[in-house]
Amino acid sequence: MDQAETGSGDRLTGPETWVDQHGDCLFRYALVRLRDETIAEEIVQETFLAALKSYSAFDGKSSERTWLTGILKHKIIDYFRRRSRQVTFDSLDGLPAESSDLFQQSGEWVDHFDFDRGPIDWGANPARIFENNQFQESLQRCIMHLPDRLSAVFTLREMEELSSDDVCKVLSISTTNLWVMLHRARAQLRKCIEYNWFRKMPG
Template structure:
């Protein structure tokens, strides 16, 4: 165990970081994988995180846990990744939102025509197969939509923070969120969840 609160004297930074790869690799990978669309990119981001941690090892004050420190580094790496991709914009989506909106409305019609089992959010999260479907839908989102959606609806970040960190306008944010939610809802319904309910 790479306990950073211990009075470390024997292990080199490389050894300690290698232990952290064992200890927190899964968690960091999960964190990254929730936020980017490919395994390769998630692995790269986790790798860059550990390289940064190794370089900054002497600066780490050990006031927070290693997990918190590493997640914080990874989070910044992910934001950097999306900032670098900024040239991708709404104009890259030629439907202008029309297709998404229409499909969302059609999905709703489908729901109303279907008498089916109604699953509530807790039941969905408890079932592995359903969680995998959620992930497939998340992976199908264009990256820009995904990043905004994840920050807002998974991390529960404020709108102001997201706009500032990703350098986008509030109106751009609203359109991205609407399209992301519509695409996810559509995907979710098409993949066999014919009814969503809060009840």
């Protein structure tokens, strides 16, 4: 931690100490967004190298960790932009629709939520649960199960908190498809979390 406190200008130790100090943290940040260890490692390495190049611009006002995370954020968005030039994100082909087993299949109330399988009450204050490590692991597992295109859209909108317009630009997708993809990603995650967490909680 000492190096982080020394501020701008004179470095006491080489930048390779960043790897031990911040590597795991940046790696986890990248992994939950990119969902692939090799790609996450590459992007973290790119981040360190970019940081080294622009070290003179680091003013020491924020912590080294925050500064590096900021660079990583840009690298992740760049990665998605590059990726959208290789594969098309602007298609709904093969993407699962909201699962129909949550809805009544027949009868007067067809296509309304099924009484047994529809959404349940998550309680008055789920925010307390979000800090829980096990909950976060469940959530990460659910995100890992999203199809690639849905995950990309969801990650940029909800984790990187880009505006809807910017998500469309980065991934070269139409707004119509953006709404459909966000809906499907959220629907799948909602169901996954409800079934793997809230319906399993005792009481």
